[in-house]
Amino acid sequence: xxxxxxxxxxxxxxxxxxxxxxxxxxxxxxxxxxxxxxxxxxxxxxxxxxxxxxxxxxxxxxxxxxxxxxxxxxxxxxxxxxxxxxxxxxxxxxxxxxxxxxxxxxxxxxxxxxxxxxxxxxxxxxxxxxxxxxxxxxxxxxxxxxxxxxxxxxxxxxxxxxxxxxxxxxxxxxxxxxxxxxxxxxxxxxxxxxxxxxxxxxxxxxxxxxxxxxxxxxxxxxxxxxxxxxxxxxxxxxxxxxxxxxxxxxxxxxxxxxxxxxxxxxxxxxxxxxxxxxxxxxxxxxxxxxxxxxxxxxxxxxxxxxxxxxxxxxxxxxxxxxxxxxxxxxxxx
Numbered sequence: 519x520x521x522x523x524x525x526x527x528x529x530x531x532x533x534x535x536x537x538x539x540x541x542x543x544x545x546x547x548x549x550x551x552x553x554x555x556x557x558x559x560x561x562x563x564x565x566x567x568x569x570x571x572x573x574x575x576x577x578x579x580x581x582x583x584x585x586x587x588x589x590x591x592x593x594x595x596x597x598x599x600x601x602x603x604x605x606x607x608x609x610x611x612x613x614x615x616x617x618x619x620x621x622x623x624x625x626x627x628x629x630x631x632x633x634x635x636x637x638x639x640x641x642x643x644x645x646x647x648x649x650x651x652x653x654x655x656x657x658x659x660x661x662x663x664x665x666x667x668x669x670x671x672x673x674x675x676x677x678x679x680x681x682x683x684x685x686x687x688x689x690x691x692x693x694x695x696x697x698x699x700x701x702x703x704x705x706x707x708x709x710x711x712x713x714x715x716x717x718x719x720x721x722x723x724x725x726x727x728x729x730x731x732x733x734x735x736x737x738x739x740x741x742x743x744x745x746x747x748x749x750x751x752x753x754x755x756x757x758x759x760x761x762x763x764x765x766x767x768x769x770x771x772x773x774x775x776x777x778x779x780x781x782x783x784x785x786x787x788x789x790x791x792x793x794x795x796x797x798x799x800x801x802x803x804x805x806x807x808x809x810x811x812x813x814x815x816x817x818x819x820x821x822x823x824x825x826x827x828x829x830x831x832x833x834x835x836x837x838x839x840x841x842x843x844x845x846x847x848x849x850x851x
């Protein structure tokens with residue numbers, strides 16, 4: 519979608535207005551159960567939008583690096599789908615919302631013994647353990663290469679955060695061993711956990727999250743580099759689980775209010791997909807009680823409401839988004 523100079527100014531002005539409106543909010547708390555995350559500046563706020571023609575519109579602390587945390591689960595799930603296929607993966611990890619906190623292990627000892635979905639910690643650990651590779655180094659390098667295809671540049675692990683997660687991740691360790699007992703995790707449990715902690719410790723920016731979302735919105739092809747990051751046959755699987763399970767135990771209300779497939783992380787990021795149109799990335803470290811970025815949710819709510827980006831508001835989305843991007847509509851925003 520080609521944007522004129524006037525449209526570019528319109529988008530940038532709207533995003534700046536959003537930034538100004540929400541940056542002063544002081545609700546939410548920094549994640550503290552991972553000690554390194556508590557060092558973040560609570561005033562950071564970045565907003566990025568990337569369209570399918572590769573253009574970026576962004577304001578605020580959009581270049582600030584932070585760790586991807588649970589947002590990584592989305593993309594590792596896509597990689598596991600490519601490695602094993604839909605039906606084989608479903609035998610190990612389900613796709614049902616839980617309504618439970620992201621780090622709950624209560625339901626692991628019930629019924630199927632299978633984690634409910636890949637967006638909670640238990641399901642993500644099981645998914646990560648399935649990645650193919652002859653040894654830990656090969657699996658890590660394959661995973662990093664996958665993230666680089668989505669982001670479009672080289673990526674790195676934040677070693678202090680990785681070590682912090684590894685030293686304090688006792689609950690995740692308990693989940694992994696329980697799933698090993700049930701046969702949902704195979705191989706070396708500690709190696710699987712290390713890879714999981716490493717994927718969560720990947721350094722990204724708000725701009726990166728918008729490019730990653732735009733890649734999914736573009737059928738798995740990075741709109742900036744033109745490189746395919748995910749087999750087109752699995753894009754619908756990934757964004758479906760994002761919509762139903764991606765925002766922890768706020769996922770139902772998120773779908774009702776915002777209606778964009780999305781994933782949050784306790785590092786303060788949110789990546790949101792508007793299929794066939796664009797990707798959104800927000801970054802603000804203070805979290806609400808569910809573990810989602812407090813300001814990030816408000817930004818996404820405003821974008822969905824003002825421009826009809828809710829997945830099930832098709833007619834309004836087509837009209838309002840086109841007006842926003844071309845500058846042809848009334849300046850009601």
